[in-house]
Amino acid sequence: MPTRLSDYEVDQAIGGLLRFGVIIAAAVTFVGGVLLLFQHGGAPVARQTFQGEPAALTSIASIFRGAMALNGEAIAQLGLLLLIATPVARVALTLGAFALQRDRKYVVITSIVLALLLYALVFGKA
Amino acid sequence: MTLAPLAFLIGVGSFAAGLLGSLTGLGGGIIILPMLTLLFHVDLRYAVGTSLIAVIATSSGAAAAYVREGYTNVRIALLLEIATTTGALIGTMLFAHVTKANLSILFGAVLIATTLRSLRPRAEHAILTTPDRWSAFFHLDSTYPTAAGPQHYSARRIPLGFALMLVGGVLSALLGIGAGIIKVLAMDQAMSLPFKVSTTTSNFMIGVTAAVSAAVYLHQGQIDPTISFPVMLGAGAGALLGARILTRADVRWLRPLFTTIVFVAAIEMLYKGFTGTI
Numbered sequence: 208m209p210t211r212l213s214d215y216e217v218d219q220a221i222g223g224l225l226r227f228g229v230i231i232a233a234a235v236t237f238v239g240g241v242l243l244l245f246q247h248g249g250a251p252v253a254r255q256t257f258q259g260e261p262a263a264l265t266s267i268a269s270i271f272r273g274a275m276a277l278n279g280e281a282i283a284q285l286g287l288l289l290l291i292a293t294p295v296a297r298v299a300l301t302l303g304a305f306a307l308q309r310d311r312k313y314v315v316i317t318s319i320v321l322a323l324l325l326y327a328l329v330f331g332k333a
Numbered sequence: 334m335t336l337a338p339l340a341f342l343i344g345v346g347s348f349a350a351g352l353l354g355s356l357t358g359l360g361g362g363i364i365i366l367p368m369l370t371l372l373f374h375v376d377l378r379y380a381v382g383t384s385l386i387a388v389i390a391t392s393s394g395a396a397a398a399y400v401r402e403g404y405t406n407v408r409i410a411l412l413l414e415i416a417t418t419t420g421a422l423i424g425t426m427l428f429a430h431v432t433k434a435n436l437s438i439l440f441g442a443v444l445i446a447t448t449l450r451s452l453r454p455r456a457e458h459a460i461l462t463t464p465d466r467w468s469a470f471f472h473l474d475s476t477y478p479t480a481a482g483p484q485h486y487s488a489r490r491i492p493l494g495f496a497l498m499l500v501g502g503v504l505s506a507l508l509g510i511g512a513g514i515i516k517v518l519a520m521d522q523a524m525s526l527p528f529k530v531s532t533t534t535s536n537f538m539i540g541v542t543a544a545v546s547a548a549v550y551l552h553q554g555q556i557d558p559t560i561s562f563p564v565m566l567g568a569g570a571g572a573l574l575g576a577r578i579l580t581r582a583d584v585r586w587l588r589p590l591f592t593t594i595v596f597v598a599a600i601e602m603l604y605k606g607f608t609g610t611i
C-alpha cells in the first residue's frame with residue numbers, strides 16, 4: 208500500500224526531528240548564555256542554598272515575555288524549554304505517523320504518553 | 334565565584350562528562366549531579382533539575398542516529414514510556430518528601446550498581462523468535478540489522494519489563510539520571526531483547542522520561558539557567574564529539590578510568606548522605 212507510511216520512513220522523520228530540535232535548542236541557549244554573561248558576568252553566584260527560581264523563569268508565558276525583552280536569563284531558559292519540548296514533539300510526530308498507518312492500538316498508547324508529557328509541560332504539577 | 338568563571342568551569346566539566354559518558358556508554362548524566370554538588374557546592378534541588386537537562390541533551394543526539402540505523406524499536410519504546418513517564422510523575426511527587434541525605438545515599442547506591450554492572454562482561458543471550466502472546470498483541474516483534482541481514486526477534490515477560498520501567502521512571506525523576514541501568518535490565522534481562530535493541534531503545538526512551546520530570550522541575554523553580562546553560566552546551570557538545578570519534582578511536586582504556594571516577598563519586602555521595610553533610 209503506497210499511501211501508508213513505512214516504519215522506515217517514520218524512523219527517518221523522527222531522527223531528523225530530534226536532531227533539528229536539539230540544534231535549535233542549543234543555538235537559543237547559546238545566544239542566551241552569551242547575553243547572560245554580558246549582562247551579569249561579574250555578578251556573584253550563590254546556588255549553595257535553594258531559593259527557587261523567580262516566577263519570570265518558571266512559566267512558559269513569562270519565559271517567552273522575558274526572551275522578547277532580550278533578557279539573557281530568559282533566552283537561556285527558553286533554550287532549555289525547547290530542549291525539554293523536543294521529546295514531546297517527537298512523540299506528537301509518532302502519534303501522527305501511527306494515525307496515518309491506521310495502527311489503532313498505538314494511536315491509543317502514544318496518546319497516553321503524549322497526554323502525560325503535555326500535562327507536565329503545561330501544568331508542571333505532579 | 335562570579336558567574337563568568339563559574340559558567341566556564343561547569344561548561345568544561347560537563348563537556349568532559351558528556352564525552353566520557355558517550356565513549357564508555359555509561360551516559361553523560363550520571364556524573365553531572367555529583368560534579369555540581371561535590372565540586373561546585375550547588376544545592377541538590379538545582380542539581381537534579383540541571384542533570385535532567387544534561388540527560389536530554391546527551392541522549393537526543395545519539396537517539397537521532399540510532400533510530401535512523403534501524404536498531405530502535407519505536408513500539409516497545411512507546412509502550413514502556415507509559416510506565417516511565419508515570420514513574421517520573423510519581424518521582425517528582427516523592428522528591429519533596431525525601432531528605433537530601435537519603436537522596437544522596439540512594440544516588441550513591443545506584444552509581445555503585447552501575448559501575449559493578451559495567452565491569453561485568455556481558456553475555457549475549459539467544460535471540461528469541463518464538464511467538465509470545467503479549468508481544469504479538471502489542472506488535473513488538475521486529476527485525477534489526479546484522480552482518481548477515483535483518484534478524485527477526487520477539488519480546489518476553491512484558492508485564493515484568495513494564496513494572497521495572499515504572500521503577501526506572503521514579504529513579505530518573507528523583508536522582509536526575511537517565512536510569513539506563515534499570516532500562517537495560519528490563520529490556521535485556523526481563524524481556525530478552527537483543528542487546529543492541531535494548532541499549533538503543535533505552536537511549537531513545539531516556540529523553541521522553543527526563544522531559545516529564547524536567548518540565549515539572551522547571552515549573553517548580555529547580556531549573557536555573559545560570560547553571561544549566563553551560564551544562565547543556567558542554568555535555569551536548571561532549572556527547573556529540575564522543576559519538577564521532579567512537580567508531581575511529583580505540584577507547585577501551587577510558588572505561589576503567591571513567592568507572593573509577595564514577596565509583597569515587599558514589600563513595601563520596603554515600604559518605605555525605607550518611608553524615609548528613611550534603
